[in-house]
Amino acid sequence: MHGEGASSVAADEVVAQIKAAGGNAMANYANVCNTDDVLGPVMEEYGKLDILINNAGILRDRSFLRISDDDWQAIMDVHLTASFKLSQKAFEVMKAQKYGRIINTSSSSGIYGNFGQANYAAAKMGLVGLTNTLAIEGRKNNVLCNAVAPQALSRMTENIFPADLHEMLGPQFVAPLTLYLCHEDCNETGGVFETGGGYSSKLRFQSTKGALFATKASYPTVEDVAAKFDEICNFDDEPEAVESIHEATMRIMNAISEMPDAPEAAGDDPDADIQPNKAKAWKSDIVNWEYTHKDVILYNLGVGASPMKDNCELRFIYENHDEFQPLPSFAIVPAFKAIAELGETPGLKVNLANILHGEQYIKLHKPFDADGAKLSTTAKVGDILDKGKHLVYSTDYESRDEDGELVCTNQFVTFVRNQGGFGGTNQQETIVEPIDAPDREPDHTFEESVPLGQAALYRLSGDPNPLHLDPDFAQMAGFKVPILHGMCTYGYAVRHIQNQYPETPISAIKGRFSSPVLPGDTLVTKMWKDGEKVLFEVWNKESNVKAISGGFVEFGFEESEKSSGSSESSRALLTDKLFAEMSDKVDASSVNKVKGIFKFEIMEDGKLAKSWVVDLKNGEGSVSESDGKADCTIIVSDSDFAAIAAGELDAQKAFFGGQMKIKGNVMLSQKLGTLLK
Numbered sequence: 202m203h204g205e206g207a208s209s210v211a212a213d214e215v216v217a218q219i220k221a222a223g224g225n226a227m228a229n230y231a232n233v234c235n236t237d238d239v240l241g242p243v244m245e246e247y248g249k250l251d252i253l254i255n256n257a258g259i260l261r262d263r264s265f266l267r268i269s270d271d272d273w274q275a276i277m278d279v280h281l282t283a284s285f286k287l288s289q290k291a292f293e294v295m296k297a298q299k300y301g302r303i304i305n306t307s308s309s310s311g312i313y314g315n316f317g318q319a320n321y322a323a324a325k326m327g328l329v330g331l332t333n334t335l336a337i338e339g340r341k342n343n344v345l346c347n348a349v350a351p352q353a354l355s356r357m358t359e360n361i362f363p364a365d366l367h368e369m370l371g372p373q374f375v376a377p378l379t380l381y382l383c384h385e386d387c388n389e390t391g392g393v394f395e396t397g398g399g400y401s402s403k404l405r406f407q408s409t410k411g412a413l414f415a416t417k418a419s420y421p422t423v424e425d426v427a428a429k430f431d432e433i434c435n436f437d438d439e440p441e442a443v444e445s446i447h448e449a450t451m452r453i454m455n456a457i458s459e460m461p462d463a464p465e466a467a468g469d470d471p472d473a474d475i476q477p478n479k480a481k482a483w484k485s486d487i488v489n490w491e492y493t494h495k496d497v498i499l500y501n502l503g504v505g506a507s508p509m510k511d512n513c514e515l516r517f518i519y520e521n522h523d524e525f526q527p528l529p530s531f532a533i534v535p536a537f538k539a540i541a542e543l544g545e546t547p548g549l550k551v552n553l554a555n556i557l558h559g560e561q562y563i564k565l566h567k568p569f570d571a572d573g574a575k576l577s578t579t580a581k582v583g584d585i586l587d588k589g590k591h592l593v594y595s596t597d598y599e600s601r602d603e604d605g606e607l608v609c610t611n612q613f614v615t616f617v618r619n620q621g622g623f624g625g626t627n628q629q630e631t632i633v634e635p636i637d638a639p640d641r642e643p644d645h646t647f648e649e650s651v652p653l654g655q656a657a658l659y660r661l662s663g664d665p666n667p668l669h670l671d672p673d674f675a676q677m678a679g680f681k682v683p684i685l686h687g688m689c690t691y692g693y694a695v696r697h698i699q700n701q702y703p704e705t706p707i708s709a710i711k712g713r714f715s716s717p718v719l720p721g722d723t724l725v726t727k728m729w730k731d732g733e734k735v736l737f738e739v740w741n742k743e744s745n746v747k748a749i750s751g752g753f754v755e756f757g758f759e760e761s762e763k764s765s766g767s768s769e770s771s772r773a774l775l776t777d778k779l780f781a782e783m784s785d786k787v788d789a790s791s792v793n794k795v796k797g798i799f800k801f802e803i804m805e806d807g808k809l810a811k812s813w814v815v816d817l818k819n820g821e822g823s824v825s826e827s828d829g830k831a832d833c834t835i836i837v838s839d840s841d842f843a844a845i846a847a848g849e850l851d852a853q854k855a856f857f858g859g860q861m862k863i864k865g866n867v868m869l870s871q872k873l874g875t876l877l878k
């Protein structure tokens with residue numbers, strides 16, 4: 202019973218019974234772990250092997266903490282390892298003769314678990330896994346494999362079953378099913394059967410309908426799982442049998458294809474205009490914008506740069522000037538391009554007529570290229586503050602160049618009148634604080650009137666809000682006449698400060714819009730040097746109120762780690778890295794799982810820069826730089842490439858998470874994605 206005795210009585214009795222019934226049999230007393238000793242004599246005597254029943258078993262029952270390594274290993278050796286080794290040898294013979302039946306004796310102890318049998322249960326369930334795979338691998342050579350979990354009387358179970366049932370639980374009641382599964386007329390394979398007492402049933406895996414707890418907008422959290430856990434476990438609602446690994450994979454694939462863009466945010470009222478959790482979970486698309494020197498000049502003109510000014514502003518408006526440059530607040534332009542393209546933020550349905558620009562923080566991470574560049578901008582929501590009557594929220598925009606390097610960040614603080622009171626927090630977490638000006642006379646002051654038509658010029662740089670031009674809209678928004686863009690006033694102040702401190706470029710700017718400015722008003726920019734910063738305020742001379750308060754600027758850029766000219770090579774390096782990664786992951790074994798030819802096209806400047814082909818059709822699973830036909834083509838655009846380079850987009854995830862443009866068979870590309878992951 203424990204694998205320690207040496208009696209051969211049981212085997213001899215069976216041989217005698219078979220012979221008495223007119224059959225031919227031979228007892229073999231070898232330990233099943235010595236496979237040659239078991240199978241060698243069979244092949245010698247009979248020259249063939251049609252059926253293998255891995256039935257030998259021992260027990261080493263102990264409660265879990267008392268199982269010794271030896272108890273574990275002895276069980277594994279006899280039940281699992283011996284079944285593997287014997288099956289492997291038998292499989293070779295059966296495959297060659299194109300006939301074979303293998304039965305693995307499993308146990309309900311493994312299928313359901315049983316106290317004191319952790320070792321035995323693990324081995325018995327291991328046999329189910331072995332059976333499933335042998336069934337798949339053997340099918341085409343007529344080698345079929347099934348598992349039987351008997352409830353039968355044996356020396357191992359005679360103390361378990363009540364004595365009056367012993368007769369009905371004899372092996373005579375189990376053997377018929379096992380023999381049927383071994384018969385040449387039976388095509389069953391990969392089945393798991395319970396049998397005993399002349400009764401038998403087939404088992405299968407059943408899955409709940411399941412629940413999708415992720416969205417495309419952000420990575421799922423533990424809380425997302427917790428919220429859906431009952432649904433994940435609910436067998437009452439249309440449970441499904443899952444018959445193969447293919448079906449199991451397709452269920453996940455189908456779930457991915459049904460994944461919603463935005464989350465159903467927990468804690469939000471789904472009917473409310475303001476849904477803070479939903480807004481904060483939003484992950485924007487990437488908005489691409491290419492500017493030229495004309496955009497730079499248009500912006501600089503919009504914030505008052507002029508050749509007529511004393512301090513030689515030609516450098517802001519003439520592209521042939523040696524020091525031609527955008528003002529640092531030019532950073533606002535790609536952000537406004539993104540605002541226009543992205544439209545309403547999910548979870549923030551605000552009345553446009555109630556919007557006022559509240560504050561703005563700009564950070565430049567490297568100087569702008571004055572001649573032009575391609576920028577890719579993404580947005581996310583920061584704070585959403587309930588100010589009682591009003592709503593204040595911040596949005597952060599990051600703009601990167603083609604190498605994926607961060608060029609500038611913008612933090613908008615938007616003040617929405619009369620849309621507070623939604624039950625949100627007033628605790629700000631990410632908004633950059635304004636800094637109050639000191640209580641002393643400013644170190645420098647600069648005064649300038651804003652021409653009456655300035656808003657009409659400024660709006661061409663990306664903020665077409667009718668509040669600044671359309672008298673009817675302005676009145677609807679509660680103003681007698683159109684007011685100036687806050688960022689136009691801001692740009693004036695930045696120009697004043699940069700002119701005052703021309704030696705070092707400005708690299709960060711913050712300001713709060715305290716009162717509206719009207720075209721024609723005179724702006725007075727007051728500056729205070731404060732260590733490395735310059736603090737500033739903008740006053741409205743006519744009304745003698747602050748238009749911008751709490752303003753500060755910082756100067757200078759940190760040394761770029763990259764030497765100039767490295768962008769081309771970094772792009773090439775990254776392409777090579779992606780290629781190498783893919784080559785590493787695709788191997789011959791992949792071919793069985795996914796069949797198809799996949800092409801990747803890396804674009805540069807909208808044109809094909811490089812392509813490679815993953816061929817899982819030719820039986821080898823090769824990755825090559827060839828350019829032939831493909832079942833599906835995955836196109837890596839300039840901006841996607843930039844995002845991968847910037848580490849914002851995981852290449853594998855991007856290729857197969859539906860973010861890349863795919864021509865051809867989408868499901869096939871998702872399958873390849875799963876395989877590579």
Ligand SMILES: CCCCCCC[C@@H](O)CC(=O)SCCNC(=O)CCNC(=O)[C@H](O)C(C)(C)COP(=O)(O)OP(=O)(O)OC[C@H]1O[C@@H](n2cnc3c(N)ncnc32)[C@H](O)[C@@H]1OP(=O)(O)O
Pocket residue numbers: 540556557558559560588591593596613614615616627664666668684685686687688713714715716717718
């Ligand atoms: C995605 C991004 C999209 C951005 C789109 C921008 C589009 C542009 O085209 C729009 C514009 O350019 S509008 C023009 C520029 N802005 C302005 O002219 C606004 C001027 N400011 C005001 O009128 C008042 O300060 C006013 C009305 C804003 C507030 O005044 P009050 O109602 O008197 O407020 P107050 O009682 O002083 O304070 C209430 C709470 O609000 C906070 N707060 C005040 N001013 C703020 C401001 N400018 N920005 C942010 N928060 C501000 C206060 O701190 C206070 O909060 P708390 O109660 O917690 O202390």
